[in-house]
Amino acid sequence: MKARTIRRLTGRALATTVAAALTALLPATAHPAPAGPHSATAARDTGCGVLAPGASATAQSAVQAACSQIGVWYSWGGGHGATPGPTYGYYDGSDPDSMHDDERMGFDCSGLMRYAYYRATGKDLLNGTADDQFHSSHAAARFSAGQGTAPLVPGDLMFWGSGHVHHVAMYLGAGRMVEAYESGTHIRVTAVRTGGDYAGAVRIDPSGSPTPPPADGGTVFETWGTGVRTHSSPSVRASVVDTFAGPTQVSVQCQEHAETVTAEGYTNDIWSRLSDGSWLTNIYVKGPASLPGVPDCGGSSPAPPSGGSKPHQTWGTGVRTHSQPNVNASVVDYFAQPATVNVVCQRHAQEVTADGYTNDAWSRLTDGSWITNIYLKGPAWLTDVPTC
Known part of the structure; x- marks a missing residue:
């Protein structure tokens, strides 16, 4: 942890020193005022902006806010601080390109959308993952994947994922969108993608008023x-x-x-x-294995698991399970929010460092997948679970 901290501070200090040196060498006329969040010049120079009619004033402002971040780093976990805006990210535990995200100030895909609508409304309407945003209560309209882009207007949010949503971008019009794509890249404008696991789109309510819950209380x-x-x-x-x-x-x-x-x-x-x-x-049902905010039918506690397993609660967001006790193994499931999982046994395997913790204990769940004990509430080695 200390080495990573030193590297981050050294990188920032070096960048600051180099930038200051270059600035000193430039004439005063070479320093135009930086483009603001709603700069038409920035949008025009990058091809990013409102490219079709029909969007509300709020949606247009959200587009301009997103476009103002063109060229900023994608950073996994970036944009999810206490206040919407760019933050340093962290290693996602599986993608080698993400290993430097703790040195990159920027946004992940949902962090950028959160920031854009915060700048447009002054309200933090979209705090959460792409999956949370797909199920947002601040939706004025929803569009299925089969409808394509025909009903969309600038500012609509487009989503991808089968079973759970893993990516979000903002529609600009004219078949273009702005997105924070993946680690190692910068926020960009690109052609829309409606093939593969495209899941549909959501139009955010310009008033910022949440959609009322259904009358039946569900x-x-x-x-x-x-x-x-x-x-x-x-x-x-x-x-x-x-x-x-x-x-x-x-x-x-x-x-x-x-x-x-x-x-x-x-x-x-x-x-x-x-x-x-x-x-x-x-x-x-689109969402994690256990739906957030939905009570248990039998009461406040989950039903006892079968097969001798023990229920344990995860913590954090965007938690993944793997086919083997290794972060490089294929992903089996994804929990956008804390969920209850049934643990069969645990073993020592790959050592993982995440969210300030280091642990080599992994738990095997009833579906055969594995989760690092870092993301299970409790001690590093679960006291009520046998060794595999």
């Missing part, structure tokens, strides 16, 4: 996939109540552990009860 989530079925009880063998041909908004009342289901590459034993009394496996 929480609105969106399904994904086609031919999704709800059942009379939390089991795929129970009678079918409804079938959704495409993504649909549903009102979730509560959730509980029940039958384990494997589908579309995911395994989950959590089911959601909808407002009509039917049940839907959380695999087909």
Whole structure:
């Protein structure tokens, strides 16, 4: 930790010294005033700006705010400080290009969107991950992936991800968007992408007023996939109540552990009860395995896990599980918010340093995936879990 701190301070000090030396060599006329957050010159020079009609004044301001950051570093975790704005990021634990994010002041994809709408409204409407922003209550309209860009106007947020949303960008019009793409790159303007795992778009309410909750007291989530079925009880063998041909908004009342289901590459034993009394496996609900803000159907505590496993709570945002006890192994699941996981056993494996902690203990979950104990609430070695 000390070596990384010294490197960061040395890098900043060196950059400051070099910049000061170069400045001293330039004539006074070579120092134009810096472009402000809403600079038309900055937008024009980069091709970034409001490129189509139809956007509200607030959305146009958000576009200009995002465009003012063209050329700033992408930094994983950047833009998620107490106040919206660029911050130093940190290593994401898997991408080698992210190892220098703690030296780069900038934004990740959702941090940039948060900043843009903060500058436009004066309110911190979009504090959270891309997945949180996709499910934001500050949505004036939602557009499915199948609709493409036809209904979009500048300032609309575009999202990517199957099962969980992992990326967000801002539509500019004319088939262009501005985004903080990935570690090692700078904020840029690029052509829109509506193939692959494009998940749809959201238009932020210009008033900044949250959409009222459904009258039935549930929480609105969106399904994904086609031919999704709800059942009379939390089991795929129970009678079918409804079938959704495409993504649909549903009102979730509560959730509980029940039958384990494997589908579309995911395994989950959590089911959601909808407002009509039917049940839907959380695999087909956009969001983490355990939906944030949704109570347990049986009370405040999750149902006891099966197979001798122990329930433990994660902490932090954007936590990943892997196919092996190694941050370089393939990602199995992603928790945008704290969630309850069922731990079968634990073992010493790859040593990981993250969020100020170092630990070589990993826990194996009931779906066979692994999570570093750093992101499990409790001691470094869980006292109630056996060794694998």
